[in-house]
Amino acid sequence: MPLIEDWKLWFCAAVLGVAFAVRNLRKKGGRKPVGPLALPFIGHLHLMGPVPHRSLYKLSQRYGKVLLLQLGCRPLLVVSSASLAEEVLKIQDHLFAHRPRIHFVELVFYRSRGAVFMELTPRWKSLRKFYAQHVVSPHCIVASKGIRHEEMQSLLRRLRLCTSGGSVDLRNAISDWMLNVMTRVLFSERADDRDKMLDFPEVFHELSDIFTVPMLADFIPYLGAAVDPGGIQKRLLREQARMDAIMESIVCKRLEQISSDPSSTPKDVLTSLLQFEGRIPKNDGVQEAPNTTPDSEGNEAVKAVVLELLAATTDTTTAAVEWAMAELLSHKDTALEKLKLEIEGCMEGKETSQVNEELLCRLPYLEAVMKEALRLHPPASLLLPHFTKEATKVAGCTIQANTILAVNAWAIGRDESVWKEANQFKPERFLPGGSDANISFEGHTNFQLLAFGKGRRGCPGRSLGMVMASLVVANLVHNFELRTSQTPDLTEKMCAANMLANPLHPNLYSRQHPCTKTAT
Ligand code: HEM
Secondary structure (H helix, E strand, O other), rough: OOHHHHHHHHHHHHHHHHHHHHHHHHHHEEEEEOOOOOEOOOOOOOOOOHHHHHHHHHHHHHHOOOEEEEEEEEEEEEEEHHHHHHHHHHHHHHHEEEEOHHHHHHHHHHOOOOOOOOOOHHHHHHHHHHHHHOOOOOHHHHHHHHHHHHHHHHHHHHOOOOOOEOOHHHHHHHHHHHHHHHHHHHHHHHHHHHHOOOOOHHHHHHHHHOOOOOOHHHHHHHHHHOHHHHHHHHHHHHHHHHHHHHHHHHHHHHHHHHHHHHHHHOOOOOHHHHHHHOOOOOOOOOOOOOOOOOOOHOOOHHHHHHHHHHHHHHHHHHHHHHHHHHHHHOOOOHHHHHHHHHHHHHHOOOEEOOHHHHHHHHHHHHHHHHHHHHHHOOOOOOOOOOEOOOOEEHHHHHEEEEEEEEOOOHHHHHEEEEOOOOOOOOOHOOOOOOOOOOOOOOOOOOOOOOOOOOOOOOOOOOHHHHHHHHHHHHHHHHHHEEEEOOOOOOEEEEEEOOEEEEOOOOOEEOOHHHHHHHOO
16 A cells, blocks of 8 residues: 555656656746757858858748757857748847957957957947947038049949940949948048059958858867868968058058158048047047057057958948849839939930939839849848857747847748748839838838848948949949840859859940930
């Protein structure tokens, strides 16, 4: 009898124990997202493929819109729906708004001293404030209009040299324009001024190229220190040293100029930045950074910010233009014709064929074209990597501390449960009366349209990026007949941004407009 009672007692205790453990597990841990099997050491690295947003999209179709992968030693959470994007970029933004440390960024951007890859610190906050006041405010955008106008004149001149039907490397031409505009806005020099800027464009493009190569040191650190496949680390160190020398000379020349002849100092972003970093006395408009750089660290913080603004702007905006042009050339008889007519209507009676920035607000179809191109082809297709230092739950799944977050903006932009004819290029959807007339990049809603991200880490340069990209598209469409022998190949390639694998090389012909002179 005592034996039986003992047995019953043990049985009850065991059942209670298991129930208690399961309840605790649920309470503490929740479930884990289902995902593919991980390989030893590399985890799921081999599944990322050459175009990661497409590989992750396929995985999400099989395993669900919340995926947990292992890239070497680093856990990666991937979300692929607008509602999940809202959960991580709005509801849990305070947790996921950090950035992971990345080998390339640590080296090229001086231990992540710019805002883009900085953790959420008071310095990040004050840098964002600096950008908002001195780089991308409506006042700054208007103030730098003249630079974009002059550079557009020279781009149009350059392209007109090819208008006897010669083919032109459109990406090169656009990216040179972006770089020249931004270097002039930032530090008043043209990027292609060889005397002052040396090999800047070449080194800049080399570094953009290296950025796309996954670094072993990021995922398998113990191997990464010893092995350098393809000599990529060596190449990175060489190009970083070249870029550092160019940046150092720009900053040093400016400091010399300020000390020898303060009255001739350009009022550009570099001057405000030197004040912000406490390198020169501040004037009334500039607030100093909270932890102003000690002199021992020289000009590093300044160089990091200048370089990151060039990197954040050039490839993304160039990609936006290239995708818009590729889609327009794929829809010649519809979208392209409609856009030509809209611009012609606005340009009627104008003396020149150069479309100026003030006209952009009168071109709603152009805005719809740019939105549609960015919906289908967001240049940062997975945004930039976010990072949580704390454990949390997303959609009921346990996410451990130190997990990287990727938001698949590309997949969300094509989600058929949210967008009508999701894979079709239909700018009309964004026009008044269209199915998505109220969807915009701004604000804390519309997580289905994510080309600029959302939340704390959302892109501060959205308005400037849209102005620059729209201006180039409007001028290309209005001034030239662009012909391609075949419909453009829309295959993608991951470069520093999501780009066309085969850049456009259209044949150019001048378009003649009655009553207008060509821009000089
Ligand atoms: C069409 C052009 C552009 C696109 C598509 C774009 C897109 C993006 C995206 C997706 C992010 C990351 C958002 C996230 O991680 O959640 C970002 C961040 C950023 N962008 Fe842009 N961008 C563009 C133009 C610009 C311009 C012109 C500037 C110049 C000021 C700029 C400055 C930045 C900065 C500083 C960040 C980092 C913000 C932070 O981490 O706090 N971007 N951009």
